[in-house]
Amino acid sequence: MSSVMETPHAGKLKKYEFTPIGYAEEKRKEGIDLLKENGLKRSLESGSDLPAERKRVRNPSVVDETFSSTRLFNDTSFDETVPEGIIQERRPNSRKNLVDDLLIKDQETTENLTSNPLKETESSLKKLQMENYNLRIKCTSLLKFLNNISDDGEIVKNLEILDELDDLKVRYRQLNLDYTALQKQCDRIEDQNDEHEDIAKLKESNDKLKEELRSTKENLIDTDAQLQQLKDTIKSLENKIFNMRTEQTEKECQHGMQVDLLQSKINETSTSLTSKERECSDLKEKIKWLTSQLQEFDHQSGSLLDLQSTLDSKNEAIRNLEAQLQRNEHQRQSLEREVSLLQEELSSIRETHQKIITHKDQQIKQLTENLSSSDSEAVKRLNELSSERLRLLETNKSLKFSEKDLKQTVKSLEDQLNSCQEELHASQDKHKEKVSELLRKQLPYTSSEVEAMRQELLEMRKSNDILKTENNSLSRRLDNLIRQSPSKKSVEVDIQRKNNEIRALRSTVKDLEHELQDVTSNVSKLKENHKEEIQKLRKQVNPDLPTDVLEEKSKLQNRISLLQMELNSIKDTKEKELAMWRRKYETIRRSNEELLQEGKDQSGQLSNILNEKDKEILQLQSRFNSLLTEKNSLLNELSKVRSHKDDYKEELKKNQSRLEFITKEFVKLKDASKQAENSEDAKDILNNKWYSKYQSMKDKFLGELKSLQDENLELQKSLLKQKANPNSTAEVFSKTTEKGTLKDEIDYYRLKYANEVKQNNDLKTMNQYLNRVLRASSQHVKLDILKLQNEVPVYNPYADIPFHNMRFSHQKIKFKTVALLVLSCIRMKTTIEARRWDRQRLDYLKRKIVLNQDNISW
Structure with a gap:
């Protein structure tokens, strides 16, 4: 037969009964004790498991067992070392064997909770830790009883103290024997010295020698102190002398460096001065060349006069055209004004004509209506009106023809204006072309020279600025060096000499500038004289020319100079x-x-x-x-x-058997000590036994101490290595955090699993309860229908039942219903709280796993 798969705790569903609340009410067959136990388990199942789990989850890395440890220590400090019979006499309600009960409980839990292995392993590990702790406490209590060990577990100190006591006792006996022997010798010497007479003198001499010894020792100490002081002063003086020598050598090196720097700077200044002198000579040569070029330019100025005269004629023609253009524009504007006035008049005449026509039409209509009364007069009037109408039409036609003529005149004027503008543009273009040709002809003669001169001037200015900056920097450096250098006077003399040379050079430069200015003024004077001479020669050549022509020529020359100035400014x-x-x-x-x-x-x-x-x-x-x-x-x-769980259990059993053996031996020794209280031989035998046991215990503890010391040394070495390598500490921390997160994940999934199991069980019970209610309600409804069918009479179609005679039973509320309601409220409250706590714990664990933060608490 194939076994049906069920959820965990599925067996508990069999204990549920059909109740209005849906709560597990135990059967009365199982007895009152079972009822109490199971009822408590069911009512407090969710609440009892929560605090322990909450405590454990709150701090998973460190298990705090202070309360349990103190309780266990108080319970098993001495009584657990005593045999079981005595303990039962003292404490009749105490358990016989803690480990057996724990093992049995562990087996029971494993049998009952086969579907939750994580919880099983965790609980077993907890129990094993508790058992181990109990065994440790028992061992400490035994050691206390045997060796009077302190609560801190200071075993080695007590053993060392006992060893020291034994050694001191042996030494004391030996010292006592030596002291008695010395006393005897002293007595013998005193007996012998009583016979001599010079004992007092010897004592006095001995005292004097002792005083001398003390004084010499004191003098020695003083001399040693003085010697030390002198040595310290000598060392300090030697250090000062060494420092002074080093400083002197450094200063000498610095002075040598400064002197070298000054010499190099002086050489640089001399080279720069020679280069400047060369530049000055080059500038003089350039000035001479420029003066010669200017003279050549004056000679070539004759060809420019012809060009200037042609330019003037063209300019006058352009001015005449511009004047004509302005006149034409004025005429056009006046004609446009007249046209606009005529158009306004025409519009006004048209309006009046229209008004007259409308008025005449109205009159004609009136006349036609009144034809019967006055035919003759009307015919005359009609003829007059028709003649007037024809006259008005002719006037209108003449006005239209005059408007057309005006438009044609305006168009002709506009055409003339456009032709004038075109001629003006053409003349302007020609003028520009001629000017550009003239400029092109003059440019190769003047632009190259001007640009060369400007570049030379710019270079000269730049070189002057650079020289000024160099001069300032050199002067500052020289001042600083003079202030710092030891050979101050020689440097000052050199500087004065250099300054004098610089002044002389400056004076020469100024003289050259003055000479340049004189040359330029002479050149300008020569140009003026040259012009005057040219004019005189022209007058001599053609004396018949009138003064007007000469004035015009002078004007033209002035205009040429102005144009040249404009050209130069444009170029600039x-x-x-x-x-x-x-x-x-x-x-x-x-x-x-x-x-x-x-x-x-x-x-x-x-x-x-x-x-x-x-x-x-x-x-x-x-x-x-x-x-x-x-x-x-x-x-x-x-x-x-x-x-390894089973291995731990076997080890626990072995430890338990060993503990029982120790307790039995202790009981035997206690009985033997009680029997041999009177006899001294028995006491000696007991003391020998105790001493042998003490020695064996001592050897064991010393061996354990050595092993622990070795372990401590290894741990210290590893700690030092970890301090040297911080990466290893980070790895350890990551390991601990991983352990914590693993534990948190286990707790999270365990809780989730338990909650889902509970929810499934609750849903099953609710389903069963609802099915039962439906069945019962359907049965009750069927029975009620049958009763009604039987009770209602057939002859009465309206079922006329006397309702006023029927008795309604107003029953009181029973205690059972009230108690059930209160119980249901309490149980609902407990379930809600358990549900809330579970949700909070799940949220906390989820956040802790996701954020990987052990500091979070809930």
């Missing part, structure tokens, strides 16, 4: 704009280069960050792999712990 502005645009271009280029450099730096930084992140990821992956391996190892250890 052009060069300034070019320089400005070059500066802007350089600034933009520099900013672009800086941005590119920043981009490169940022990309380099990002690549470094990426490399670091990759390294961190690799480290995390390695750590994750190590954690996985540790997790697997921990799981293996857990499986090993589960497998």
